[in-house]
Amino acid sequence: MRTQTNAVIQAIFKRRSIGRLRTPGPSEAELITILRSGAAAPDHKVTRPFWFVVFEGKARGEFGEVLVESLLNRAAKENFQPTSGQIEKERTKFMRAPLVIAVMALRHSEIELPAQEIISAGAAAAQNMLIAATSLGYGSIWRTGSPAYDRDVKIALGVGEDDFIIGFLYFGSLDEGVEPEPNKPELSSIVSVWEG
Ligand SMILES: Cc1cc2nc3c(=O)[nH]c(=O)nc-3n(C[C@H](O)[C@H](O)[C@H](O)COP(=O)(O)O)c2cc1C
Known part of the structure:
Protein backbone atom coordinates (compact mmCIF):
# COMPACT_ATOMS: atom_id res chain seq x y z
CA MET A 1 0.00 0.00 0.00
CA ARG A 2 1.41 3.40 -0.96
CA THR A 3 1.56 5.90 1.92
CA GLN A 4 0.14 9.33 1.25
CA THR A 5 2.67 12.01 2.10
CA ASN A 6 3.24 15.74 2.24
CA ALA A 7 5.62 18.07 4.09
CA VAL A 8 3.83 17.77 7.44
CA ILE A 9 3.69 14.00 7.32
CA GLN A 10 7.34 13.86 6.27
CA ALA A 11 8.33 15.97 9.30
CA ILE A 12 6.31 13.70 11.60
CA PHE A 13 8.14 10.60 10.30
CA LYS A 14 11.52 12.36 10.23
CA ARG A 15 11.46 13.54 13.86
CA ARG A 16 13.76 11.57 16.12
CA SER A 17 15.20 12.32 19.56
CA ILE A 18 18.66 13.75 19.02
CA GLY A 19 20.94 14.13 22.04
CA ARG A 20 23.82 15.90 20.26
CA LEU A 21 22.57 19.32 19.25
CA ARG A 22 24.85 22.07 18.01
CA THR A 23 24.81 25.76 17.16
CA PRO A 24 23.28 27.44 15.36
CA GLY A 25 19.93 27.11 17.04
CA PRO A 26 16.74 28.42 15.49
CA SER A 27 16.75 32.12 14.54
CA GLU A 28 14.43 34.55 16.33
CA ALA A 29 11.87 34.24 13.52
CA VAL A 46 -10.16 26.52 25.49
CA THR A 47 -8.43 27.34 28.77
CA ARG A 48 -5.16 27.68 26.82
CA PRO A 49 -3.19 26.03 29.62
CA PHE A 50 0.19 26.60 27.95
CA TRP A 51 3.18 28.35 29.48
CA PHE A 52 6.52 28.30 27.70
CA VAL A 53 9.85 29.56 29.03
CA VAL A 54 12.66 30.10 26.51
CA PHE A 55 16.33 29.63 27.38
CA GLU A 56 19.12 30.77 25.11
CA GLY A 57 22.69 31.99 25.67
CA LYS A 58 23.73 32.60 29.25
CA ALA A 59 20.19 32.04 30.59
CA ARG A 60 20.88 28.31 30.12
CA GLY A 61 23.82 28.41 32.53
CA GLU A 62 21.91 30.55 35.01
CA PHE A 63 19.05 28.07 35.07
CA GLY A 64 21.65 25.36 35.73
CA GLU A 65 22.14 26.93 39.16
CA VAL A 66 18.38 26.56 39.82
CA LEU A 67 18.63 22.90 38.83
CA VAL A 68 21.62 22.37 41.16
CA GLU A 69 19.79 24.00 44.05
CA SER A 70 16.71 21.88 43.46
CA LEU A 71 18.85 18.73 43.35
CA LEU A 72 20.48 19.68 46.66
CA ASN A 73 17.07 20.39 48.24
CA ARG A 74 15.74 17.06 46.97
CA ALA A 75 18.79 15.31 48.32
CA ALA A 76 18.35 16.89 51.75
CA LYS A 77 14.66 15.95 51.86
CA GLU A 78 15.05 12.44 50.50
CA ASN A 79 18.25 11.79 52.38
CA PHE A 80 20.70 11.01 49.61
CA GLN A 81 24.10 12.45 48.77
CA PRO A 82 24.45 13.59 45.15
CA THR A 83 27.83 12.96 43.57
CA SER A 84 29.89 15.83 42.15
CA GLY A 85 29.13 14.33 38.71
CA GLN A 86 25.39 14.55 39.33
CA ILE A 87 25.70 18.16 40.50
CA GLU A 88 27.79 19.10 37.47
CA LYS A 89 25.27 17.40 35.19
CA GLU A 90 22.46 19.59 36.55
CA ARG A 91 24.63 22.70 36.25
CA THR A 92 25.40 22.11 32.57
CA LYS A 93 22.19 20.37 31.46
CA PHE A 94 20.69 23.26 29.52
CA MET A 95 24.02 23.87 27.78
CA ARG A 96 23.47 20.68 25.76
CA ALA A 97 21.63 22.66 23.07
CA PRO A 98 21.54 26.28 21.92
CA LEU A 99 17.82 26.53 22.63
CA VAL A 100 15.76 24.96 25.40
CA ILE A 101 12.04 25.55 25.84
CA ALA A 102 10.38 24.49 29.09
CA VAL A 103 6.78 23.54 28.34
CA MET A 104 4.28 23.79 31.15
CA ALA A 105 0.55 23.09 31.36
CA LEU A 106 -1.41 25.05 33.91
CA ARG A 107 -4.55 24.38 35.88
CA HIS A 108 -7.23 27.01 35.32
CA SER A 109 -8.33 28.94 38.40
CA GLU A 110 -12.05 28.52 37.62
CA ILE A 111 -12.50 25.85 34.97
CA GLU A 112 -11.66 22.52 36.51
CA LEU A 113 -10.40 19.82 34.17
CA PRO A 114 -9.07 16.33 34.80
CA ALA A 115 -5.27 16.42 35.04
CA GLN A 116 -5.13 14.10 32.03
CA GLU A 117 -6.71 16.75 29.83
CA ILE A 118 -4.36 19.52 30.95
CA ILE A 119 -1.32 17.28 30.46
CA SER A 120 -2.63 16.09 27.09
CA ALA A 121 -2.93 19.67 25.81
CA GLY A 122 0.60 20.43 27.04
CA ALA A 123 1.95 17.30 25.36
CA ALA A 124 0.22 18.26 22.11
CA ALA A 125 1.91 21.67 22.32
CA ALA A 126 5.29 20.04 22.90
CA GLN A 127 4.88 17.66 19.98
CA ASN A 128 3.77 20.51 17.71
CA MET A 129 7.00 22.32 18.56
CA LEU A 130 9.13 19.26 17.83
CA ILE A 131 7.46 18.77 14.47
CA ALA A 132 7.80 22.47 13.59
CA ALA A 133 11.52 22.39 14.47
CA THR A 134 12.03 19.21 12.44
CA SER A 135 10.31 20.82 9.51
CA LEU A 136 12.65 23.83 9.81
CA GLY A 137 15.63 21.45 9.67
CA TYR A 138 16.57 21.33 13.38
CA GLY A 139 17.16 18.39 15.65
CA SER A 140 15.36 18.15 18.97
CA ILE A 141 14.77 16.06 22.05
CA TRP A 142 12.06 16.08 24.72
CA ARG A 143 13.46 15.49 28.20
CA THR A 144 11.93 15.32 31.66
CA GLY A 145 13.81 13.68 34.56
CA SER A 146 13.43 14.62 38.24
CA PRO A 147 13.44 18.41 37.64
CA ALA A 148 10.13 18.08 35.79
CA TYR A 149 8.47 16.96 39.03
CA ASP A 150 10.30 19.30 41.37
CA ARG A 151 8.39 22.01 43.24
CA ASP A 152 11.37 24.40 43.34
CA VAL A 153 11.83 24.11 39.57
CA LYS A 154 8.13 24.80 38.99
CA ILE A 155 8.26 27.89 41.20
CA ALA A 156 11.42 29.11 39.40
CA LEU A 157 9.61 28.72 36.08
CA GLY A 158 6.75 30.84 37.35
CA VAL A 159 4.11 28.12 37.70
CA GLY A 160 2.34 26.66 40.69
CA GLU A 161 3.28 23.43 42.40
CA ASP A 162 0.03 21.83 41.17
CA ASP A 163 0.75 22.78 37.56
CA PHE A 164 2.64 20.45 35.24
CA ILE A 165 6.06 20.62 33.64
CA ILE A 166 5.44 18.68 30.44
CA GLY A 167 9.08 18.66 29.44
CA PHE A 168 12.24 20.50 28.55
CA LEU A 169 12.56 20.63 24.78
CA TYR A 170 16.08 20.94 23.42
CA PHE A 171 16.65 22.29 19.91
CA GLY A 172 19.72 22.72 17.73
CA SER A 173 21.52 21.83 14.54
CA LEU A 174 22.55 18.30 13.75
CA ASP A 175 26.17 17.26 13.39
CA GLU A 176 27.27 17.53 9.79
CA GLY A 177 26.37 14.46 7.78
CA VAL A 178 24.02 13.11 10.46
CA GLU A 179 20.67 12.11 9.03
CA PRO A 180 18.74 10.26 11.74
CA GLU A 181 16.92 7.12 10.78
CA PRO A 182 13.28 8.16 10.31
CA ASN A 183 10.58 6.72 12.51
CA LYS A 184 8.97 3.68 10.94
CA PRO A 185 6.16 2.77 13.28
CA GLU A 186 5.24 -0.92 13.26
CA LEU A 187 1.45 -0.77 13.26
CA SER A 188 0.63 -4.44 13.64
CA SER A 189 1.62 -4.46 17.33
CA ILE A 190 -0.39 -1.35 18.29
CA VAL A 191 -3.45 -1.28 16.03
CA SER A 192 -6.52 -3.45 15.92
CA VAL A 193 -9.64 -2.91 13.87
CA TRP A 194 -12.97 -3.14 15.70
CA GLU A 195 -14.85 -5.69 13.69
CA GLY A 196 -18.27 -5.00 15.23
C1 LIG B 1 7.37 12.58 28.22
C2 LIG B 1 8.72 12.24 27.63
C3 LIG B 1 9.83 12.35 28.44
C4 LIG B 1 11.10 12.06 27.91
N1 LIG B 1 12.20 12.20 28.73
C5 LIG B 1 13.42 11.94 28.25
C6 LIG B 1 14.57 12.14 29.06
O1 LIG B 1 14.47 12.59 30.21
N2 LIG B 1 15.78 11.84 28.52
C7 LIG B 1 15.91 11.38 27.24
O2 LIG B 1 17.05 11.12 26.81
N3 LIG B 1 14.83 11.20 26.43
C8 LIG B 1 13.60 11.48 26.91
N4 LIG B 1 12.51 11.34 26.08
C9 LIG B 1 12.69 10.93 24.67
C10 LIG B 1 12.40 9.46 24.50
O3 LIG B 1 13.43 8.71 25.08
C11 LIG B 1 12.26 9.15 22.99
O4 LIG B 1 11.19 9.88 22.47
C12 LIG B 1 12.06 7.67 22.73
O5 LIG B 1 13.25 6.98 23.01
C13 LIG B 1 11.64 7.35 21.29
O6 LIG B 1 12.63 7.82 20.39
P1 LIG B 1 12.29 8.87 19.23
O7 LIG B 1 11.89 10.17 19.93
O8 LIG B 1 13.59 9.03 18.45
O9 LIG B 1 11.18 8.34 18.40
C14 LIG B 1 11.25 11.64 26.57
C15 LIG B 1 10.09 11.54 25.75
C16 LIG B 1 8.84 11.85 26.28
C17 LIG B 1 7.62 11.78 25.38
Missing part, protein backbone atom coordinates in the same frame (compact mmCIF):
# COMPACT_ATOMS: atom_id res chain seq x y z
CA GLU A 30 12.10 30.43 13.62
CA LEU A 31 11.75 30.48 17.40
CA ILE A 32 8.52 32.45 17.05
CA THR A 33 7.26 29.89 14.53
CA ILE A 34 8.11 27.06 16.94
CA LEU A 35 6.37 28.81 19.84
CA ARG A 36 3.30 29.59 17.73
CA SER A 37 3.17 25.95 16.70
CA GLY A 38 3.04 25.02 20.38
CA ALA A 39 0.35 27.59 21.09
CA ALA A 40 -1.76 26.18 18.23
CA ALA A 41 -2.29 22.86 20.03
CA PRO A 42 -5.83 21.80 20.94
CA ASP A 43 -7.04 22.00 24.52
CA HIS A 44 -10.36 21.10 26.15
CA LYS A 45 -12.58 24.07 27.09
Whole structure:
Protein backbone atom coordinates (compact mmCIF):
# COMPACT_ATOMS: atom_id res chain seq x y z
CA MET A 1 0.00 0.00 0.00
CA ARG A 2 1.41 3.40 -0.96
CA THR A 3 1.56 5.90 1.92
CA GLN A 4 0.14 9.33 1.25
CA THR A 5 2.67 12.01 2.10
CA ASN A 6 3.24 15.74 2.24
CA ALA A 7 5.62 18.07 4.09
CA VAL A 8 3.83 17.77 7.44
CA ILE A 9 3.69 14.00 7.32
CA GLN A 10 7.34 13.86 6.27
CA ALA A 11 8.33 15.97 9.30
CA ILE A 12 6.31 13.70 11.60
CA PHE A 13 8.14 10.60 10.30
CA LYS A 14 11.52 12.36 10.23
CA ARG A 15 11.46 13.54 13.86
CA ARG A 16 13.76 11.57 16.12
CA SER A 17 15.20 12.32 19.56
CA ILE A 18 18.66 13.75 19.02
CA GLY A 19 20.94 14.13 22.04
CA ARG A 20 23.82 15.90 20.26
CA LEU A 21 22.57 19.32 19.25
CA ARG A 22 24.85 22.07 18.01
CA THR A 23 24.81 25.76 17.16
CA PRO A 24 23.28 27.44 15.36
CA GLY A 25 19.93 27.11 17.04
CA PRO A 26 16.74 28.42 15.49
CA SER A 27 16.75 32.12 14.54
CA GLU A 28 14.43 34.55 16.33
CA ALA A 29 11.87 34.24 13.52
CA GLU A 30 12.10 30.43 13.62
CA LEU A 31 11.75 30.48 17.40
CA ILE A 32 8.52 32.45 17.05
CA THR A 33 7.26 29.89 14.53
CA ILE A 34 8.11 27.06 16.94
CA LEU A 35 6.37 28.81 19.84
CA ARG A 36 3.30 29.59 17.73
CA SER A 37 3.17 25.95 16.70
CA GLY A 38 3.04 25.02 20.38
CA ALA A 39 0.35 27.59 21.09
CA ALA A 40 -1.76 26.18 18.23
CA ALA A 41 -2.29 22.86 20.03
CA PRO A 42 -5.83 21.80 20.94
CA ASP A 43 -7.04 22.00 24.52
CA HIS A 44 -10.36 21.10 26.15
CA LYS A 45 -12.58 24.07 27.09
CA VAL A 46 -10.16 26.52 25.49
CA THR A 47 -8.43 27.34 28.77
CA ARG A 48 -5.16 27.68 26.82
CA PRO A 49 -3.19 26.03 29.62
CA PHE A 50 0.19 26.60 27.95
CA TRP A 51 3.18 28.35 29.48
CA PHE A 52 6.52 28.30 27.70
CA VAL A 53 9.85 29.56 29.03
CA VAL A 54 12.66 30.10 26.51
CA PHE A 55 16.33 29.63 27.38
CA GLU A 56 19.12 30.77 25.11
CA GLY A 57 22.69 31.99 25.67
CA LYS A 58 23.73 32.60 29.25
CA ALA A 59 20.19 32.04 30.59
CA ARG A 60 20.88 28.31 30.12
CA GLY A 61 23.82 28.41 32.53
CA GLU A 62 21.91 30.55 35.01
CA PHE A 63 19.05 28.07 35.07
CA GLY A 64 21.65 25.36 35.73
CA GLU A 65 22.14 26.93 39.16
CA VAL A 66 18.38 26.56 39.82
CA LEU A 67 18.63 22.90 38.83
CA VAL A 68 21.62 22.37 41.16
CA GLU A 69 19.79 24.00 44.05
CA SER A 70 16.71 21.88 43.46
CA LEU A 71 18.85 18.73 43.35
CA LEU A 72 20.48 19.68 46.66
CA ASN A 73 17.07 20.39 48.24
CA ARG A 74 15.74 17.06 46.97
CA ALA A 75 18.79 15.31 48.32
CA ALA A 76 18.35 16.89 51.75
CA LYS A 77 14.66 15.95 51.86
CA GLU A 78 15.05 12.44 50.50
CA ASN A 79 18.25 11.79 52.38
CA PHE A 80 20.70 11.01 49.61
CA GLN A 81 24.10 12.45 48.77
CA PRO A 82 24.45 13.59 45.15
CA THR A 83 27.83 12.96 43.57
CA SER A 84 29.89 15.83 42.15
CA GLY A 85 29.13 14.33 38.71
CA GLN A 86 25.39 14.55 39.33
CA ILE A 87 25.70 18.16 40.50
CA GLU A 88 27.79 19.10 37.47
CA LYS A 89 25.27 17.40 35.19
CA GLU A 90 22.46 19.59 36.55
CA ARG A 91 24.63 22.70 36.25
CA THR A 92 25.40 22.11 32.57
CA LYS A 93 22.19 20.37 31.46
CA PHE A 94 20.69 23.26 29.52
CA MET A 95 24.02 23.87 27.78
CA ARG A 96 23.47 20.68 25.76
CA ALA A 97 21.63 22.66 23.07
CA PRO A 98 21.54 26.28 21.92
CA LEU A 99 17.82 26.53 22.63
CA VAL A 100 15.76 24.96 25.40
CA ILE A 101 12.04 25.55 25.84
CA ALA A 102 10.38 24.49 29.09
CA VAL A 103 6.78 23.54 28.34
CA MET A 104 4.28 23.79 31.15
CA ALA A 105 0.55 23.09 31.36
CA LEU A 106 -1.41 25.05 33.91
CA ARG A 107 -4.55 24.38 35.88
CA HIS A 108 -7.23 27.01 35.32
CA SER A 109 -8.33 28.94 38.40
CA GLU A 110 -12.05 28.52 37.62
CA ILE A 111 -12.50 25.85 34.97
CA GLU A 112 -11.66 22.52 36.51
CA LEU A 113 -10.40 19.82 34.17
CA PRO A 114 -9.07 16.33 34.80
CA ALA A 115 -5.27 16.42 35.04
CA GLN A 116 -5.13 14.10 32.03
CA GLU A 117 -6.71 16.75 29.83
CA ILE A 118 -4.36 19.52 30.95
CA ILE A 119 -1.32 17.28 30.46
CA SER A 120 -2.63 16.09 27.09
CA ALA A 121 -2.93 19.67 25.81
CA GLY A 122 0.60 20.43 27.04
CA ALA A 123 1.95 17.30 25.36
CA ALA A 124 0.22 18.26 22.11
CA ALA A 125 1.91 21.67 22.32
CA ALA A 126 5.29 20.04 22.90
CA GLN A 127 4.88 17.66 19.98
CA ASN A 128 3.77 20.51 17.71
CA MET A 129 7.00 22.32 18.56
CA LEU A 130 9.13 19.26 17.83
CA ILE A 131 7.46 18.77 14.47
CA ALA A 132 7.80 22.47 13.59
CA ALA A 133 11.52 22.39 14.47
CA THR A 134 12.03 19.21 12.44
CA SER A 135 10.31 20.82 9.51
CA LEU A 136 12.65 23.83 9.81
CA GLY A 137 15.63 21.45 9.67
CA TYR A 138 16.57 21.33 13.38
CA GLY A 139 17.16 18.39 15.65
CA SER A 140 15.36 18.15 18.97
CA ILE A 141 14.77 16.06 22.05
CA TRP A 142 12.06 16.08 24.72
CA ARG A 143 13.46 15.49 28.20
CA THR A 144 11.93 15.32 31.66
CA GLY A 145 13.81 13.68 34.56
CA SER A 146 13.43 14.62 38.24
CA PRO A 147 13.44 18.41 37.64
CA ALA A 148 10.13 18.08 35.79
CA TYR A 149 8.47 16.96 39.03
CA ASP A 150 10.30 19.30 41.37
CA ARG A 151 8.39 22.01 43.24
CA ASP A 152 11.37 24.40 43.34
CA VAL A 153 11.83 24.11 39.57
CA LYS A 154 8.13 24.80 38.99
CA ILE A 155 8.26 27.89 41.20
CA ALA A 156 11.42 29.11 39.40
CA LEU A 157 9.61 28.72 36.08
CA GLY A 158 6.75 30.84 37.35
CA VAL A 159 4.11 28.12 37.70
CA GLY A 160 2.34 26.66 40.69
CA GLU A 161 3.28 23.43 42.40
CA ASP A 162 0.03 21.83 41.17
CA ASP A 163 0.75 22.78 37.56
CA PHE A 164 2.64 20.45 35.24
CA ILE A 165 6.06 20.62 33.64
CA ILE A 166 5.44 18.68 30.44
CA GLY A 167 9.08 18.66 29.44
CA PHE A 168 12.24 20.50 28.55
CA LEU A 169 12.56 20.63 24.78
CA TYR A 170 16.08 20.94 23.42
CA PHE A 171 16.65 22.29 19.91
CA GLY A 172 19.72 22.72 17.73
CA SER A 173 21.52 21.83 14.54
CA LEU A 174 22.55 18.30 13.75
CA ASP A 175 26.17 17.26 13.39
CA GLU A 176 27.27 17.53 9.79
CA GLY A 177 26.37 14.46 7.78
CA VAL A 178 24.02 13.11 10.46
CA GLU A 179 20.67 12.11 9.03
CA PRO A 180 18.74 10.26 11.74
CA GLU A 181 16.92 7.12 10.78
CA PRO A 182 13.28 8.16 10.31
CA ASN A 183 10.58 6.72 12.51
CA LYS A 184 8.97 3.68 10.94
CA PRO A 185 6.16 2.77 13.28
CA GLU A 186 5.24 -0.92 13.26
CA LEU A 187 1.45 -0.77 13.26
CA SER A 188 0.63 -4.44 13.64
CA SER A 189 1.62 -4.46 17.33
CA ILE A 190 -0.39 -1.35 18.29
CA VAL A 191 -3.45 -1.28 16.03
CA SER A 192 -6.52 -3.45 15.92
CA VAL A 193 -9.64 -2.91 13.87
CA TRP A 194 -12.97 -3.14 15.70
CA GLU A 195 -14.85 -5.69 13.69
CA GLY A 196 -18.27 -5.00 15.23
C1 LIG B 1 7.37 12.58 28.22
C2 LIG B 1 8.72 12.24 27.63
C3 LIG B 1 9.83 12.35 28.44
C4 LIG B 1 11.10 12.06 27.91
N1 LIG B 1 12.20 12.20 28.73
C5 LIG B 1 13.42 11.94 28.25
C6 LIG B 1 14.57 12.14 29.06
O1 LIG B 1 14.47 12.59 30.21
N2 LIG B 1 15.78 11.84 28.52
C7 LIG B 1 15.91 11.38 27.24
O2 LIG B 1 17.05 11.12 26.81
N3 LIG B 1 14.83 11.20 26.43
C8 LIG B 1 13.60 11.48 26.91
N4 LIG B 1 12.51 11.34 26.08
C9 LIG B 1 12.69 10.93 24.67
C10 LIG B 1 12.40 9.46 24.50
O3 LIG B 1 13.43 8.71 25.08
C11 LIG B 1 12.26 9.15 22.99
O4 LIG B 1 11.19 9.88 22.47
C12 LIG B 1 12.06 7.67 22.73
O5 LIG B 1 13.25 6.98 23.01
C13 LIG B 1 11.64 7.35 21.29
O6 LIG B 1 12.63 7.82 20.39
P1 LIG B 1 12.29 8.87 19.23
O7 LIG B 1 11.89 10.17 19.93
O8 LIG B 1 13.59 9.03 18.45
O9 LIG B 1 11.18 8.34 18.40
C14 LIG B 1 11.25 11.64 26.57
C15 LIG B 1 10.09 11.54 25.75
C16 LIG B 1 8.84 11.85 26.28
C17 LIG B 1 7.62 11.78 25.38
